[in-house]
Amino acid sequence: MPTAVVAGGGLAGMAAAVALVEAGFEVRLFEARATLGGRASSFVPPGGAELIDNGQHILLGCCTNLLDFYARLGVRDLIRFDAEYRFVERGGRVSRLRPGRLPRPLRLLGSLLRLPFLSAADKAGLLRALRALRRDSGRRDLDDITMADWLSQQRQTPAALRRFWRPVLVAAINEELDRMAASHAFQVFRLAFLGPRRAWELGVPTVPLCRLYRLTGVSVHLRAPIERVLVRDGAAEGVMVNGEPHRADHVVLAVPVERVPVLAPELDLNVSPFEFAPITGIHLWFDRPVMDLPHAALLEGAVHWVFNKDRGRYLLGVTSASRALAGMSREDAIVLALRELEDYFPAARGARPERAQVVNELRATFSARPGLEAHRPPAETRIRHLYLAGDWTRTGWPATMEGAVRSGYLAAEAVARAAGAPRRFLVPAS
Ligand SMILES: Cc1cc2nc3c(=O)[nH]c(=O)nc-3n(C[C@H](O)[C@H](O)[C@H](O)COP(=O)(O)OP(=O)(O)OC[C@H]3O[C@@H](n4cnc5c(N)ncnc54)[C@H](O)[C@@H]3O)c2cc1C
Structure with a gap:
């Protein structure tokens, strides 16, 4: 049986491990912490009695790979979906945005036009920009400009920026409009606003995140930080953990980007563009x-x-x-x-x-800044049998759970290819 070691038990590492098990590999996963989940995890706070998440994690219906991963773990039904977004103003007025009966891409139009916290001028600008989003989606410079640059080209009103674009996009991309590359914002709108009906829906886990991570078939080692990827003659042959070598045919390094130069200096990865x-x-x-x-x-x-x-x-x-x-x-x-x-x-x-x-x-x-995409590495590396995974690798997505799972599946596909038994794990966006 071919063997693989996965370093890092975040979503990227877990997704790679589960896919490799399905592809017939014997998989050992080493995670530095006491729990799985990495940046999407749970803990009991000091003085607390119950598990809480390190942060609210939401997904959208268009996160096809994350949903596929949850289905593989048998926890897909622990995600509750909601088609309605609520906006609250100071004083308590609640407005709702939800798809209506019109076909896409007009499905949200009626609801948008009824939002009481935007004026007629705000809405006219918004409609102009939503039309331009479709027109400009093929523009080549979207990774070079910020979303704020693009919105200013569309002459958006200050209220539309503060009350529509900002609440939706800053939460989705985790960056300010004047720092995020327009390409990421376009992707959110293309997939969620203009995609199939369910793509728009907001998914919220109904249990603490750590309860979702039911890996089967993977040998999981917690509190087991890898110290080094073992490399000889330009090929990875395992990892060093607690001073002991663990040999494997393939190694997937699924750690945060800033850890890579320490664990695999041979890759000479330039991490300085990442903020x-x-x-x-x-x-x-x-x-x-x-x-x-x-x-x-x-x-x-x-x-x-x-x-x-x-x-x-x-x-x-x-x-x-x-x-x-x-x-x-x-x-x-x-x-x-x-x-x-x-x-x-x-x-x-x-x-x-x-x-x-x-x-x-x-x-x-x-930080999904303009120009970063060119620095995000693919799964394959210059070291044979060593692959990268993580939300920061070249997934086509900003740093999200979907991006992390995509990276894990891409790494597993690369391993399976190198082992001479190609497999497809990536689920295309519908
Ligand atoms: C507060 C918060 C809220 C978020 N909200 C959302 C959201 O709503 N929706 C969304 O899609 N995304 C959200 N994200 C982003 C999402 O959590 C991440 O994109 C995703 O979890 C990254 O997964 P990963 O596997 O790439 O990296 P990580 O989760 O960082 O996993 C890397 C793992 O490697 C381990 N590791 C490090 N060094 C070693 C070593 N030497 N040996 C072994 N293991 C090691 C780490 O302990 C960690 O478990 C949020 C993130 C945070 C922090």
């Missing part, structure tokens, strides 16, 4: 229900989205590209989040917060 963007999650437990929506975007809020984790009493506020918030003290961040909730949800005004947990993930994702 990172933080995400802040503020978990709040109240003495009574304060929100009856499943989730909502807070228009122009310092907290961008709020998720209802348990009957309106446990809420998770999320801020993407959270450079300002991540620099605050824990106390200040909690005070800010509580004030915001009171502004947006009148029911929060008399409620007493019982507990709070702030999670700042400073390197949540790479």
Whole structure:
């Protein structure tokens, strides 16, 4: 039986491992931490009793590979989908965006035109830009300009930028409009807004993330950081863990990008073009229900989205590209989040917060800056039998769970090809 070692138990490593098992490999997975999941994981906070996620993780119906991976693990039905996006203004007015009966690409049009928080001029500009999105999707310079550049070419109103483009795109790409490459924003709109009906739906796991990771057939080693990829005569022959060599026919390195130069210096990977963007999650437990929506975007809020984790009493506020918030003290961040909730949800005004947990993930994702795509490496490397996986590799997606799973499947395909038994794992977008 051919053998493979996977280093890194995030989604990329898990996806590669599961696919390789299916392709007939004997697979050992080494993960540095005590749990699987990497940047999409759960933990019990100090003084807490229950598992919480390191951050709210959502997916869209167009995440075909992530959904395929969940199906392989038998947990696909633990994701709840919702076709309706809610936007809340200060004071509590709720507006809803949901697909109507018109065929694509007009499905969201009726709902968009009814949004009360945009003026007629905002909407006219928005429609112009949505038409231009289709027209410009073949433009060659989309990876060289920011989305803010492109939106300014489309003469968007300040309110449309603040109240439509920003809440949707900053959350999806985890970067500000004036820092994100337009290509990524275009992809979100092409797949989710203009794709098939279910592509738009927002998926939320109904259990802590770590409960999704039910790997079978993979020999998983936790608290087992690899120290080095073993390379001889230009070929990988295993990994070193705890001073012991673990030999394998193929090695998939599925660690965060900044770890690669230490673990496999022979690759000479230039990691300097990668910068990172933080995400802040503020978990709040109240003495009574304060929100009856499943989730909502807070228009122009310092907290961008709020998720209802348990009957309106446990809420998770999320801020993407959270450079300002991540620099605050824990106390200040909690005070800010509580004030915001009171502004947006009148029911929060008399409620007493019982507990709070702030999670700042400073390197949540790479910053999807213009020009970065050219530096993202493919799965195959210059070292024979050594493959790369991770949301930062060349997946065609920004740093997301879908991107991570795609990278794992691409690495598994490359391994299977090299072993002389090519397989397809990647599920094309529908
Ligand atoms: C707070 C937060 C919120 C997010 N929200 C979303 C969201 O809503 N939707 C979405 O799609 N994406 C979201 N993301 C992004 C998503 O989590 C990542 O893109 C994805 O999980 C990356 O997976 P990965 O396997 O590429 O990398 P990682 O998850 O970083 O996995 C790498 C693994 O390698 C391990 N490792 C490191 N060194 C070694 C070593 N020497 N030996 C062995 N193992 C090692 C690490 O411990 C880690 O487990 C979010 C990220 C964060 C942090």
